[in-house]
Amino acid sequence: MRVLVPFAADAPKTRLEPVLSADERAAFARAMLRDVLAAIDAAGGEPTVLSTAPLDLDPSVPAPVVVDNRPLTPAVNARLPATREDDPVAVVMADLALATPAALERLFTAGGDVAIAPGRGAGTNALVVDHPGFRVDYHGSSYLDHREIAGEIGADLAVVDSFRLSTDIDEPADLVEVLVHGTDRAPAALRERGFELEADGGRVGVARVGNATSS
Amino acid sequence: MRVLVPFAADAPKTRLEPVLSADERAAFARAMLRDVLAAIDAAGGEPTVLSTAPLDLDPSVPAPVVVDNRPLTPAVNARLPATREDDPVAVVMADLALATPAALERLFTAGGDVAIAPGRGAGTNALVVDHPGFRVDYHGSSYLDHREIAGEIGADLAVVDSFRLSTDIDEPADLVEVLVHGTDRAPAALRERGFELEADGGRVGVARVGNATSS
Numbered sequence: 420m421r422v423l424v425p426f427a428a429d430a431p432k433t434r435l436e437p438v439l440s441a442d443e444r445a446a447f448a449r450a451m452l453r454d455v456l457a458a459i460d461a462a463g464g465e466p467t468v469l470s471t472a473p474l475d476l477d478p479s480v481p482a483p484v485v486v487d488n489r490p491l492t493p494a495v496n497a498r499l500p501a502t503r504e505d506d507p508v509a510v511v512m513a514d515l516a517l518a519t520p521a522a523l524e525r526l527f528t529a530g531g532d533v534a535i536a537p538g539r540g541a542g543t544n545a546l547v548v549d550h551p552g553f554r555v556d557y558h559g560s561s562y563l564d565h566r567e568i569a570g571e572i573g574a575d576l577a578v579v580d581s582f583r584l585s586t587d588i589d590e591p592a593d594l595v596e597v598l599v600h601g602t603d604r605a606p607a608a609l610r611e612r613g614f615e616l617e618a619d620g621g622r623v624g625v626a627r628v629g630n631a632t633s634s
Numbered sequence: 635m636r637v638l639v640p641f642a643a644d645a646p647k648t649r650l651e652p653v654l655s656a657d658e659r660a661a662f663a664r665a666m667l668r669d670v671l672a673a674i675d676a677a678g679g680e681p682t683v684l685s686t687a688p689l690d691l692d693p694s695v696p697a698p699v700v701v702d703n704r705p706l707t708p709a710v711n712a713r714l715p716a717t718r719e720d721d722p723v724a725v726v727m728a729d730l731a732l733a734t735p736a737a738l739e740r741l742f743t744a745g746g747d748v749a750i751a752p753g754r755g756a757g758t759n760a761l762v763v764d765h766p767g768f769r770v771d772y773h774g775s776s777y778l779d780h781r782e783i784a785g786e787i788g789a790d791l792a793v794v795d796s797f798r799l800s801t802d803i804d805e806p807a808d809l810v811e812v813l814v815h816g817t818d819r820a821p822a823a824l825r826e827r828g829f830e831l832e833a834d835g836g837r838v839g840v841a842r843v844g845n846a847t848s849s
C-alpha cells in the first residue's frame with residue numbers, strides 16, 4: 420500500500436519549545452519520522468515523505484521525499500485516489516512515534532472505503548482512503564469531520580482502535596509515552612539528551628537530568 | 635470471565651474539580667461506571683464493583699458491589715488467582731468511559747498469563763491475570779512495574795493496543811474524548827451539564843456553555 424507521511428520540515432514540533440531547543444526539535448522530529456517510516460516499511464507499506472521543504476534524510480531511510488509547500492489538507496488531497504480503479508492510499512502522521520508494524524497492519528487491513536485511526540482531541544492520526552469521493556480536512560476536529568464526509572458520500576468507515584496510533588507527540592507531556600512505548604530512534608534521541616521517566620506521586624512524568632545540554 | 639471494577643466511592647475524580655462540583659463529579663463517576671459495567675456485560679464478562687465504600691447503584695446495573703476499604707493494590711491482590719486451578723480474573727478501571735464490548739473482548743481474549751492494556755502515563759488501565767504468582771502494584775509507573783513483575787515470575791505477557799482502553803478520564807482535557815468517543819451515559823451526563831466540543835484553532839477542547847449550573 421502506498422503510504423504518505425506528511426512532514427513539516429520548516430519548524431517542526433513547536434509545542435515542544437519548553438523542553439527542546441530548535442535544533443533538538445528538528446533532530447527529534449527526524450528521529451520520529453525515521454521510526455514511523457521503518458514501521459511502515461516493516462508492515463509492508465511503501466512510504467513516501469510528503470515534506471513542506473527539501474529534506475536530507477539518511478540514505479538508509481526507506482522512503483523517497485516529495486516536496487509540496489501547500490498546507491497539509493490540499494497537499495494530501497492532491498494524492499488521494501481519483502477513480503475507482505486507483506489503489507488505496509494511506510496517510511500516516513510523522514509524529515506517531517509509538518507506531519509498530521502490528522498497529523499499522525491493523526490499519527492497512529481494516530477494510531472499508533475509509534479507515535481511520537483517531538488521535539486524542541478528535542484528530543485523525545492515520546487513515547486509509549479507498550474511495551474516489553473522499554477528501555481530507557485536517558483543520559479542527561478532523562475525526563468528526565472525516566466521519567461526516569464519509570457519511571455524505573456513502574463511504575463505509577472502519578475505525579481502528581489503537582493506543583499506539585492515537586498517540587501523536589506534540590507536547591512535553593507526550594514525551595513520557597515515547598520513553599515508555601517508543602520503538603527505536605525517538606526514545607534514544609530523548610535519552611541521549613538526558614530525558615528520563617520521573618515518578619512523582621501517582622503519575623509519571625519526564626525530567627531532563629544530568630548535564631545534557633542543547634546543541 | 636470474572637471482572638473486578640475498582641471504584642473510589644468516597645471522593646471520585648478530584649482532578650475534575652476545576653470544571654465539576656463535588657456532586658457533579660460523583661454523578662459523572664457513576665455514569666462512567668455504568669457505561670463500563672454495561673460494556674463488560676456485553677463483552678461476556680461478569681463484573682463485580684470493588685468499592686471503597688457502600689454504593690447504591692441503580693438496580694438495572696448488571697453487577698454486585700463488594701466493599702473493601704483498603705487501598706487499590708491490596709484490595710485487588712486479595713482477589714487474584716491463588717492457584718493454577720483458579721480461573722483468570724480481569725481488572726478494569728471504572729473511568730474507562732470509552733470502553734466498548736469490542737475493545738474489552740480483545741483484552742479478554744488476548745491470551746498470555748498476564749494481559750495488559752496500558753494507559754497514558756505508564757498506567758495499567760485494564761488487565762487479565764491468569765497466573766497464581768502475579769500480583770499488581772498500582773503505584774507510579776504500574777505498566778512498567780507489571781511488565782517487570784511478569785518477567786520475574788516467568789509469566790507470558792500480552793499487551794493490548796487499544797486507544798479506548800488507554801483513555802482513563804481524569805482531567806478536564808480528557809472530557810473531549812468522552813464527548814467524541816463516549817458510548818452512553820457518560821457523554822450524556824456531560825451534555826446535560828452544558829459541555830460541548832469547542833474548536834479553537836487546531837485543537838479541540840471542551841467548553842461549558844448555556845445556563846447549565848451545578849446541582
